[in-house]
Amino acid sequence: MPKTELKNVVDIFCGAGGLSAGFSKAGYNVVTGIDNNENSIETFRANHDCEPIVGDIQRQDVISDIKEAVSQNGYNTEEIDLVIGGPPCRGFSMANVRSDSAEHPLNELPARFLEIVRKISPEAVLIENVPRLLTVADGKFKQSIIARLESMGYNTTYGVLEAEKFGVPQKRRRVFFIGHKSAEPELPTQAEFEFKLPVTxxxxxxxxxxxxxxxxxxxxxxxxxxxxxxxxxxxxxxxxxxxxxxxxxxxxxxxxxxxxxxxxxxxxxxxxxxxxxxxxxxxxxxxxxxxxxxxxxxxxxxxxxxxxxxxxxxxxxxxxxxxxxxxxxxxxxxxxxxxxxxxxxxxxxxxxxAVPVNLAYSIGKSLRNCHATGELSSV
Missing domain, CATH: 3.90.120.10 (DNA Methylase, subunit A, domain 2)
Incomplete structure (x- = not known):
């Protein structure tokens, strides 16, 4: 039976915690984060009410570390409603224009992320990356992400969001994939803040x-x-x-x-x-x-x-x-x-x-009523 709302979140490749900060602002409970950078984990720990872990996502048994961290924070993996994360994008970025093949080592990280999703099996999943992921290797990675999400039972959507339209004083483009098991997801199309947009x-x-x-x-x-x-x-x-x-x-x-x-x-x-x-x-x-x-x-x-x-x-x-x-x-x-x-x-x-906080907040807020309505609400 579908749950009435998404609540508990695990942040994979959490970095300093921009995604988690946005989802916390939208009312979610961040259970833990994982990243291989000790500086990022120190920052994440200082700003979130949970214990994150330093871990190498490429290790095959890293799921054990994640489950242990979830447990140490007072939860079990069956209580995780949402897995979010931004696999490092340097293999897809404009600074790596020669990486338009499947061979760049960082380009395997989205697959590792999805393997962790498969083992946790949350109700919903969010993947963030740079827009060039959609076209690199003739769209191979986009197609692979969608196919793997669908094979795990997720209804899936994706698209590029413009950060300045969602409360961020910066022209930044990011692609987001959303998977949901019991709703047809949509990306947010508008934002409501106490300040006028765009912010200069x-x-x-x-x-x-x-x-x-x-x-x-x-x-x-x-x-x-x-x-x-x-x-x-x-x-x-x-x-x-x-x-x-x-x-x-x-x-x-x-x-x-x-x-x-x-x-x-x-x-x-x-x-x-x-x-x-x-x-x-x-x-x-x-x-x-x-x-x-x-x-x-x-x-x-x-x-x-x-x-x-x-x-x-x-x-x-x-x-x-x-x-x-x-x-x-x-x-x-x-x-x-x-x-x-x-x-x-x-x-x-x-x-x-980092992922801009208000951009993450806008997505998180739009997901709040996903279970209850059967569709993503506007922000």
């Missing part, structure tokens, strides 16, 4: 304190102004944080030869706006990506924020790179979500790799 960069980060030219900042700082002066989006981000205090507002400190380049870049510009005599170390300009040294436009949502340090994403009005907290805001992480880890670079990477 300025609306997302303008309350954060100014940092020095070239970068800097501290682990713990004070906001530039109180919550009453902030945008509606910022008020939402600051709702649960310690009054007047912001964490993780730090950025890479660049050498003078690097930050001299920043002042030449207009909003919306990139490395092409920098005089050639300041870019002598870029010997192969034909292979330099347009997103390098890109300055954000304050009155638009941000471009995709991946590894914002390696991308050299520049603040819209200050001559420095983005801070961890600014990138987290652009990923819709609330300010009480603190990023841990052994290094500053690790925290930057975690934020860039």
């Amino acid at each position: 960069v300025k609306q997302a980060i303008s309350d954060l304190p100014e940092l020095p030219t070239g970068g800097g900042g501290e682990l713990k700082m004070e906001y530039s102004f109180d919550n009453s002066e902030a945008s509606e989006y910022v008020a939402e981000m600051r709702r649960h944080e310690e009054p007047g205090v912001v964490m993780n507002h730090r950025t890479t400190r660049n050498q003078e030869k690097t930050y001299r380049r920043f002042k030449h870049i207009p909003q919306g510009g990139n490395w092409r706006d920098i005089p050639e005599d300041l870019m002598k170390n870029y010997t192969n300009r034909q292979q330099t990506h347009d997103h390098i040294y890109q300055r954000l436009e304050e009155h638009e949502p941000a471009k995709t924020v991946a590894n914002f340090r390696k991308q050299m994403i520049v603040h819209p009005t200050q001559n420095r790179l983005l801070s961890v907290r600014e990138a987290a805001r652009l990923q819709s992480f609330p300010d009480d979500y603190h990023f841990k880890g052994s290094s500053f670079n690790a925290r930057q990477q975690m934020v860039g790799d």
Whole structure:
């Protein structure tokens, strides 16, 4: 007999916990998460009310570790209603344009994810990845995911969602596959928040304190102004944080030869706006990506924020790179979500790799009434 609602969630390839944060916000109970990155697990543990585990998904017996973690958190696998996860996408990303074959080693991870789903057998499943998964290897991976979900008894849908339409101040595209055993799933088509969409960069980060030219900042700082002066989006981000205090507002400190380049870049510009005599170390300009040294436009949502340090994403009005907290805001992480880890670079990477929280929330909210209605409600 079908259950009346989805509740208990296990997050596979959980990373820093963006998917879980969104589903928690939508009212789900996150039972555990698993990832092979210790920095990500430290961050997940600090922000979720459950014990996650460090584990290698490629190990054949990893399901035993997951079941043990579920048990240690007070549940059994029969109580898991939903398995969610984003198998690492570097094998499918635009940075790996040569991986359009089935042979890239990271491209096997969706299959491992689905094997775990088969052994847990939840009522529903959610898979997140980059849109190129749909076309890589002539669509082989898309077809394989759908076929395997259907073979396990799931009604399945998939599609690409635009993050800025779901409460995220960032133009980020992600593909989602949803499988459900007792309903015909649909992807959400609209979102409702207490702030107007789309959210611009300025609306997302303008309350954060100014940092020095070239970068800097501290682990713990004070906001530039109180919550009453902030945008509606910022008020939402600051709702649960310690009054007047912001964490993780730090950025890479660049050498003078690097930050001299920043002042030449207009909003919306990139490395092409920098005089050639300041870019002598870029010997192969034909292979330099347009997103390098890109300055954000304050009155638009941000471009995709991946590894914002390696991308050299520049603040819209200050001559420095983005801070961890600014990138987290652009990923819709609330300010009480603190990023841990052994290094500053690790925290930057975690934020860039995460699923935007409000995008995950929108999907989670649309799934809330799936059992009761026989169809996914709009957000």
